[in-house]
Amino acid sequence: MEMEFVNSQVIQTCLGFSSDLAKLPANHIWIDYDEEADVLYLSFRKPQRAKKTVEWDADVLIRTDGDEIVGLTILNASTK
Numbered sequence: 001m002e003m004e005f006v007n008s009q010v011i012q013t014c015l016g017f018s019s020d021l022a023k024l025p026a027n028h029i030w031i032d033y034d035e036e037a038d039v040l041y042l043s044f045r046k047p048q049r050a051k052k053t054v055e056w057d058a059d060v061l062i063r064t065d066g067d068e069i070v071g072l073t074i075l076n077a078s079t080k
Contacts, residue, residue, distance in 0.1 A: 033077065040077035044070055 021029065026044040033040050048070040050063030059080070061073040074080060 038076055038078050040072075040074040042072045042074070 024044075028045070030043040030046055031040070032043075048063060048065075050065055050070050052064045053073075054062045054064065056062050059075040061075075062069055063071040063073065
């Protein structure tokens, strides 16, 4: 019974952001989360090899390779 509730929460959470993820101009998204640091890493290609990192706001770093965004780093992710 408890597992069903957890699975239901996971499914509902994924459904909540699925339409937004589908709008991204990326065919693949790799997601890594560091719970201890509360940092979420989104990579739009592997290997991502960013040449430049730009601070978008206090908690979001945009990783780029030329004009292409290859990933995002989101600090304090659990509070976003």
